[in-house]
Amino acid sequence: MEAQSIGASSPDGITRRLEAPSRRWGEKAIYLALALCAFLSVITTTAIVIALLGPAFGFFQEVSPGDFFLKTEWAPAQALFGVLPLVLGTLSVVLWGLVFAVPIGLGAAIYLSEYATPRVRRIVKPVLEVLAGIPTVAIGFFGVSLVTPLLQDIWPGEFLGGPPGFFNAGAAALCVGLMIVPIISSISDDAMRSVPSGLREGAYALGASKMRVALRVVFPASLSGTVASIVLAFSRAVGETMIVILVAGNTPNLTLNPVEPIQAMTAYIGVTATGDIATGTIEYDTVFAVGALLFAITLVANLISIRLVRKYREVYE
Amino acid sequence: MSEEFDPRTERTRLAVAGARSATMAALRDRPTGEAVRSRIFQALIMFAVSVALLGLAALLIDAFVEGEGSLSLNLLTEPTSRDADNAGFRTAILGSLWLIGGVILLVVPLGVGAAIYLEEYANRERWWNRIIELNIQNLAGVPSIVYGILGLAFIVRGPLDLGFVLAAGSMTLGLLVLPTVIIAAREAIRAVPPSIREGSLALGATQWQTVRRQVLPAAVPGILTGVILAISRAFGEAAPLLLLGAATFITADPSDPFSGDFTALPVLIYEEAKQAQPELRELAAAGIIVMLVVLLAMNSFAIWLRNRYEQKW
């Protein structure tokens, strides 16, 4: 029997050492290192806020918030700083995109959770996820190459001012909509599936049709999850850059009309901050001001959706 | 009161009666209106699914149709060029590969470390841990272009001051996908049953020994899948790189992540898609095909990994 082993059969008299052999600095160091990794997230958020607020602050020394938020012309090169065209541009794409994506996404979700057989589900759900993984440049290309010409071809005459031009918000909206369908369908499907089957079975036992069960039982029960998915999709759409640059164009335009070209907030940042602009100028600072606005909008939307997801998870888990 | 024969009401009543009997005759096995509506509803939602799937198909087919003319092995071997006939994606593909190499180096230790901390060490009740979790959830939803601004302000310029180099791109993309890795790693770690940890601790192992020798090895397949998914996302991102000085018409292969211009596949595709010349547009489509093939390979690998090594508890 080695003297090393902390043996059961050690003769009495050897003090059982219950104290730690060392101060276990290794464990403490590891704990700190790991905590630092996690804390990086806080550092990142703080850095984003500082990166945005610093120059934005400088910007608002020169340009009054009133001018920024209320004026309707955006042309920094001519000292016109009304951000509304950019906001409306983003809104146009996002709104029309949601008009497309919400029914499609919810329909797909109801189909997957209430109607599809397990085999169909096993195929369709991953395929929809593929849509979520397609890089946005590819979707943007699709918009320019197929969607815009298609829209131009099928457009009914002079409706809303005539067929869309080469750059138009409508095609961008359709592309962005297609991009966010998986977000809505996937999360809503999860929410609907987590509705206890007892609720459904009770309704079926009373003779309700599938439609009635889906619309009157499952949908209301999963509402917070569904709304969360829409809010999340909204946030994602607002933050999308490549599609709007390629498809909607880069002309600030105060309109929600889908046939018109617009410039979204993200597009403005994407084409302006590419290094040609001199730092320290007011034009450079506009990038951060718009960026700050963008961050604020998505932050609020994300917080709302986090809250909602927590609510629907709480109810059933 | 006069009982005037009102042709409108009478006509309506007859019309309704006629319609009802016609409907009932046509739908002999569907006696109730509800069943009809249910069928219509079902048709509608199947239409919804079809639209989504059709959209996806159209996208893929369009890219293929537009780009297949340009498809050739040259795409992989020739560097970027303004001459569409001789241009390839080599520079861009290598750039992207270098970029995601850097992302892997950053994201695996930081992401897995954060996940271990949150799952194994952090006391959920403490406020600072809840703030960390909230931050991670938030960062997952920040627009990618804002990460570009972050990179521009702090990595390219600011304290790190690396300039418009590949390393800055890797770091920025790394921060962008870090929340994804953390979330996936946490899921994988959480899936390891507590009884394994108890068994290890009961033998006299320390917490870190338990994590390192029991929990992590069991969670590796899940973590790996998450990392690959994050990398796929980083591979397709262009927006942040636009702000970090990703040049486009450079022809030299990447050699030093800390100096010189760099480019990436999605950025090049974007530039080419913007151009007026149809040959360049065709090239962009070919580039999309290449990009999609790479992504398909990565994701298939991830799925294979998960199926092969998944631990069934």
Place this chain on the structure above:
Amino acid sequence: MTEQERRTEAQRAGSEGDRRGLSQAIAVEQERPSKGLKRETLFELEDVAVLYDGNPAVREITFDVFKNQITALIGPSGCGKSTLIRCFNRMNDLIPSATVEGKILYHGEDLYGPKVDPVQARKLIGMVFQKPNPFPKSIYDNIAFGPRTLGMKGDMDEIVERALRRGALWDEVKDRLGDNAYGMSGGQQQRLCIARCIAVEPDVILMDEPCSALDPISTGKIEDLMMEIKDDYSIVIVTHNMQQAARVSDMTAFLIVELDASEKNRTGRIVEYDETEKIFTNPSDSRTEDYVTGKVG
């Protein structure tokens, strides 16, 4: 006889039969030569209580556990036996809402003293759990994990073989040490867990209902194993199976669960602690008698 009288008669006969059965079991036990009557204390508990978020799960626990004996904790479910046994190896430390009050001495030292490292304590006081929990590794690596992690010196192959022999598993697995432990049957997995525990050469082995998830044959094998290793390790076992306690243990503690005044909290306490033979043939407390004769569940 009236129905009533017949029923009472049957009960008395039944309890007599039970008692006869148990005393037979104990008589068999007694044929084995005892190891000498000098008893050294291993654990001394004084007024120990365990609280979850302030609610006591067990309280006023005072008794001594002796070295090289098998001590059984029995009682109805919910009486806190598992909670109590987890105090012995500081496993309750892992539950944030749990607090341990009172004094627990291990070989005379305060187990919850400020200088005591729970990790060290667990090296000396091992545990086998209710549901077998082998690691997702090979049989060899399962056994070797402890010695490797703890930095034990020596030839690993020898250490593994020794542990498996002592754990009565060697002959069954010696040709397939590389196989994944999950391929074994439940009984084998539990013996693996015991062997794994033995491999780090502990002083005490705690067993929390080790056989409750196993079939009778595996149970028998493990009970035999317990009797074999008793000379080298002290064993404390929680069991809801009275006959098992009667078969294997030297000392038995009987716990019950009480509702407090508000009828909301359940707390466990020891009713009686004595030599097993006495508990099962001639208990001092009527509640013990009711339990061991099966009058109450």
